[in-house]
Amino acid sequence: xxxxxxxxxxxxxxxxxxxxxxxxxxxxxxxxxxxxxxxxxxxxxxxxxxxxxxxxxxxxxxxxxxxxxxxxxxxxxxxxxxxxxxxxxxxxxxxxxxxxxxxxxxxxxxxxxxxxxxxxxxxxxxxxxxxxxxxxxxxxxxxxxxxxxxxxxxxxxxxxxxxxxxxxxxxxxxxxxxxxxxxxxxxxxxxxxxxxxxxxxxxxxxxxxxxxxxxxxxxx
Amino acid sequence: xxxxxxxxxxxxxxxxxxxxxxxxxxxxxxxxxxxxxxxxxxxxxxxxxxxxxxxxxxxxxxxxxxxxxxxxxxxxxxxxxxxxxxxxxxxxxxxxxxxxxxxxxxxxxxxxxxxxxxxxxxxxxxxxxxxxxxxxxxxxxxxxxxxxxxxxxxxxxxxxxxxxxxxxxxxxxxxxxxxxxxxxxxxxxxxxxxxxxxxxxxxxxxxxxxxxxxxxxxxxxxxxxxxxxx
Numbered sequence: 001x002x003x004x005x006x007x008x009x010x011x012x013x014x015x016x017x018x019x020x021x022x023x024x025x026x027x028x029x030x031x032x033x034x035x036x037x038x039x040x041x042x043x044x045x046x047x048x049x050x051x052x053x054x055x056x057x058x059x060x061x062x063x064x065x066x067x068x069x070x071x072x073x074x075x076x077x078x079x080x081x082x083x084x085x086x087x088x089x090x091x092x093x094x095x096x097x098x099x100x101x102x103x104x105x106x107x108x109x110x111x112x113x114x115x116x117x118x119x120x121x122x123x124x125x126x127x128x129x130x131x132x133x134x135x136x137x138x139x140x141x142x143x144x145x146x147x148x149x150x151x152x153x154x155x156x157x158x159x160x161x162x163x164x165x166x167x168x169x170x171x172x173x174x175x176x177x178x179x180x181x182x183x184x185x186x187x188x189x190x191x192x193x194x195x196x197x198x199x200x201x202x203x204x205x206x207x208x209x210x211x212x213x214x215x216x217x218x219x220x
Numbered sequence: 221x222x223x224x225x226x227x228x229x230x231x232x233x234x235x236x237x238x239x240x241x242x243x244x245x246x247x248x249x250x251x252x253x254x255x256x257x258x259x260x261x262x263x264x265x266x267x268x269x270x271x272x273x274x275x276x277x278x279x280x281x282x283x284x285x286x287x288x289x290x291x292x293x294x295x296x297x298x299x300x301x302x303x304x305x306x307x308x309x310x311x312x313x314x315x316x317x318x319x320x321x322x323x324x325x326x327x328x329x330x331x332x333x334x335x336x337x338x339x340x341x342x343x344x345x346x347x348x349x350x351x352x353x354x355x356x357x358x359x360x361x362x363x364x365x366x367x368x369x370x371x372x373x374x375x376x377x378x379x380x381x382x383x384x385x386x387x388x389x390x391x392x393x394x395x396x397x398x399x400x401x402x403x404x405x406x407x408x409x410x411x412x413x414x415x416x417x418x419x420x421x422x423x424x425x426x427x428x429x430x431x432x433x434x435x436x437x438x439x440x441x442x443x444x445x446x447x448x449x450x
Contacts, residue, residue: 145374152367153357162353163371166346170382173339174389195389202381209377213370216284 002089010086010094014070018102024073028066032058032110040117048121048183055114056135056176060168062106063139067099068160070144071151088215092148096210099140107136121183128182134199135175141206142168148210148217174199227433233426237264240419247415258316259416260423265309266341267424268431272302273348275432277376280369289450292365293442295372296355301435303348305427310341337387337394344383347375361449 018025035058039046046054074082082091111132114120122128143164150160178195181187241260248254276298283291314333354371358364387394443450 149354149367149371149374152363153354159354159357163350166343166350167375167378169343170340170378170386173336173386191389198381198385198389205377209374213373216366216370 002087002093006086006090007094007097010082010091011097014094014098015101017073024069028062028106029109031065032062032106032113035061036110036113036117043118045119046121049180051114051118051121052176052179052183054118055110055132056172056179058110058114059107059132059135059139060172062110063103063136063143064161064164066102066106067140067143068147068150068157070095070099071147072157074151083218088218089211091218092144092210092214095148096141096144096207099144100137103136103140104133107132123184124182128179131175131179131182134196135171135179138171138175138199138203138206139168141203141210142171145206145210145213148214152217171199171202226429230426230429230433233422234430237419237423237426241423244419245415252320255316255319256416258312260419262309262312262316263420264424264427265305265312268427269302269305269309271428272298272305272431272435273376273379276302277372280372283365283369284373287362287366289361289365289446290443292369293446294439295369296352297435297438297442299348299351299372300438301431303345303352305431306341306345306348310338310345313338313341335394337383340382340387344379347379347382351375 039054043050086094108129111129143160146160146164146167149163150157153159174195178192178199181192237260241257246254246256249256276295279291279295279298282288283295317333317338351368351371355364355368358367
């Protein structure tokens with residue numbers, strides 16, 4: 001019953017909206033630039049652990065800012081319209097894909113600005129890029145579901161942050177842990193892969209939960 | 221709800237836990253010594269918490285299937301008692317850690333508390349605190365019930381990796397983690413002594429029954445308060 005064509009159309013609609021109203025996109029880009037520039041003014045060449053900590057804090061706030069918009073911009077009437085033309089699974093999948101794409105772009109962008117202004121202390125750069133992308137995907141998935149929940153509550157942003165922080169910490173813990181591998185820390189045999197698979201598994205879990213739970217949020 | 225035998229059983233089991241737990245013989249291991257008696261309180265709190273959260277999850281799913289308002293009251297009451305038990309578990313654990321994990325090199329307790337397992341436990345409690353904040357943010361009862369039920373399912377799913385998987389992967393001082401042989405042999409026993417088992421299992425049962433008892437009382441007052449709505 002989930003048709004790929006409808007998902008693609010909804011996905012395209014989000015993308016088109018982004019291209020037409022560029023203020024959200026540039027808003028986030030400016031957010032990244034400001035954060036990094038302030039950090040650059042405060043500390044010029046942080047060592048690896050500080051760099052890592054700052055980077056993940058930055059990623060967390062970017063993902064909240066980027067993903068929260070996806071449901072905030074939908075008015076009540078428009079949601080009703082989507083309700084008549086698509087199934088909830090199609091709608092949430094389109095949103096998920098779009099947010100994942102947006103976060104991938106934002107992650108790469110912040111990684112580039114970070115390494116430009118604050119130096120790049122990693123030993124294994126491709127590995128760190130991979131971890132960043134994985135982190136971007138994980139965060140966008142979790143925050144999409146939370147944004148959907150928060151959009152049902154009246155005070156959107158505050159509720160999303162309150163719900164989001166405890167839920168995202170386990171994943172951040174894992175991400176910070178595995179990103180140390182790119183700084184040259186040696187892991188026990190298999191520990192790195194195990195944690196990476198766990199992160200992937202969590203992503204799949206969140207995806208499945210989105211598919212199961214979103215229909216209940218959708219009908220009003 | 222009107223049967224009383226399990227309440228009597230809860231009282232008897234808890235009296236046995238407290239009397240037996242403090243007076244019966246326990247194995248005395250290096251560092252751990254008599255503090256192993258905390259096992260009857262600390263570990264059973266977490267057992268109770270997990271059971272109550274699981275019951276809360278079941279009622280949330282039931283609510284989503286039936287839209288029966290009673291199930292929402294049940295789910296929130298079980299989550300509330302579960303969170304309370306979690307806080308007690310954290311407190312008893314912190315006391316225990318302050319006697320067994322702090323070495324004589326002048327560490328502060330806060331360095332000890334920065335532990336994957338304890339972080340996980342703290343996050344678990346925060347996740348459920350967020351559940352209650354979310355509940356408070358709605359005026360519409362039906363909407364509140366539906367959205368919080370969704371969040372409850374999600375919260376339980378995230379709770380599992382937080383408490384059970386991540387501490388085992390990143391390594392922890394807490395028993396049950398690989399690599400816990402980091403300078404503390406006392407915590408490395410995998411098997412529980414039969415003398416401990418004599419009190420431990422009744423303790424788990426007793427505390428769980430007490431948790432359910434508290435919850436049923438809360439549910440009954442809530443049902444009476446919202447009689448006009450049901």
